[in-house]
Amino acid sequence: MDFNNNLPIYIQIMNLIKSRIISGNISGGDKLPSVRDLSKELRVNPNTIQRAYQELEREGLVFTQRGMGTFATEDMEIIKNLKKTIATDLVDKFFIEMKKLGFTSHEVKEIVSEWMEREERE
Amino acid sequence: MDGKGGKGMKNIVEIKELTKKYLNKTALNNINLNIQEGKIVGILGPNGSGKTTLIKILTGILRQTSGEVFIDGNKVGVYTKSVVSYLPDRNFLYKWMKIKDASDLFKDFYSDFDEGKFEELLRFMKLDKNMKIDTLSKGMHEKLNLSLVLARNAKLYILDEPIAGVDPVARDEILNAIINNYNEKSSMVITTHLVRDMENILDDVVFLKDGKIILSDNAESLREERNMNIADIYKEVFSQ
Numbered sequence: 338m339d340f341n342n343n344l345p346i347y348i349q350i351m352n353l354i355k356s357r358i359i360s361g362n363i364s365g366g367d368k369l370p371s372v373r374d375l376s377k378e379l380r381v382n383p384n385t386i387q388r389a390y391q392e393l394e395r396e397g398l399v400f401t402q403r404g405m406g407t408f409a410t411e412d413m414e415i416i417k418n419l420k421k422t423i424a425t426d427l428v429d430k431f432f433i434e435m436k437k438l439g440f441t442s443h444e445v446k447e448i449v450s451e452w453m454e455r456e457e458r459e
Numbered sequence: 460m461d462g463k464g465g466k467g468m469k470n471i472v473e474i475k476e477l478t479k480k481y482l483n484k485t486a487l488n489n490i491n492l493n494i495q496e497g498k499i500v501g502i503l504g505p506n507g508s509g510k511t512t513l514i515k516i517l518t519g520i521l522r523q524t525s526g527e528v529f530i531d532g533n534k535v536g537v538y539t540k541s542v543v544s545y546l547p548d549r550n551f552l553y554k555w556m557k558i559k560d561a562s563d564l565f566k567d568f569y570s571d572f573d574e575g576k577f578e579e580l581l582r583f584m585k586l587d588k589n590m591k592i593d594t595l596s597k598g599m600h601e602k603l604n605l606s607l608v609l610a611r612n613a614k615l616y617i618l619d620e621p622i623a624g625v626d627p628v629a630r631d632e633i634l635n636a637i638i639n640n641y642n643e644k645s646s647m648v649i650t651t652h653l654v655r656d657m658e659n660i661l662d663d664v665v666f667l668k669d670g671k672i673i674l675s676d677n678a679e680s681l682r683e684e685r686n687m688n689i690a691d692i693y694k695e696v697f698s699q
Contacts, residue, residue, distance in 0.1 A: 342688075343682065343688055345679040346659060346678075346679060376638055376641075377635060379659075380631070380635065380659060380660065381660065382499060382638075382641075382662055383641055384498075384662050385659075385679065388679070
């Protein structure tokens with residue numbers, strides 16, 4: 338994974354774990370990779386991974402069991418909310434970019450409808 | 460890094476008002492720097508910024524003009540040399556040697572050299588004990604030297620330009636080896652000008668320019684404050 342953007346790396350790692358959770362790549366209750374393993378996988382400082390896990394825990398997305406490791410939350414409500422938040426963020430970003438390009442809300446709606454029709458046909 | 464250290468965090472290195480003058484030039488000008496246990500610290504700066512002078516003082520190769528340096532609570536000397544594992548930026552092995560001779564040399568020299576750990580590192584780096592030193596490529600040389608240095612159970616590892624001039628595959632192997640061998644009880648000081656390649660493994664960064672520290676902070680705090688990655692901050696700082 339490339340961390341070329343300008344966000345702190347722990348936030349980028351939080352986002353990575355979040356996307357793994359909502360895509361079902363990590364299921365509720367699954368054990369997350371150890372700090373050391375993820376550090377190797379992503380080639381990132383272990384303290385940075387630790388920080389990402391701590392922040393995820395603060396947000397209620399993961400929990401730690403002493404001596405066992407870190408696990409994804411089993412609370413489906415939290416995962417559902419996370420999905421919603423991420424979807425809202427993506428849609429916000431999409432609209433902001435489209436507006437920047439000069440599209441009106443109406444035009445965006447048409448483009449989205451066309452996209453959905455095409456998707457249904459395929 | 461602010462001179463006092465964090466809560467309960469021990470400083471492995473304490474540098475106070477360190478100055479090094481050569482005849483007509485000040486190489487280091489009033490450096491103050493603490494390095495905490497369990498941290499990987501990048502010393503960043505272009506050639507001639509004072510990185511090598513700083514390292515040579517930490518390793519006891521050079522003496523400072525004024526100021527104080529403590530490593531694990533001791534002034535630089537016999538004890539600190541025994542707890543500092545140093546990777547120089549040039550080759551330090553004889554051409555006639557095989558890798559296993561280099562291993563024997565280190566075993567004789569350093570009581571904290573862990574042969575098992577060294578063999579593990581060799582496997583990881585895809586090197587063989589029977590290889591001859593003078594047949595190794597630049598990347599293999601660098602991997603061997605790093606394996607020797609990391610195989611010691613030191614308090615402080617000092618790596619001078621560990622990825623300079625190596626190919627991308629060797630670079631990744633070197634970065635992996637550094638991460639694999641990280642432990643909370645020791646610290647690493649890494650000098651580099653290849654900031655883009657190294658920044659993700661650093662806890663703290665120290666920008667050195669003309670012998671002075673012009674910026675020193677936690678890498679994530681800097682990214683957060685400036686909305687830039689460390690490589691871009693480096694460019695901004697040193698292009699002025």
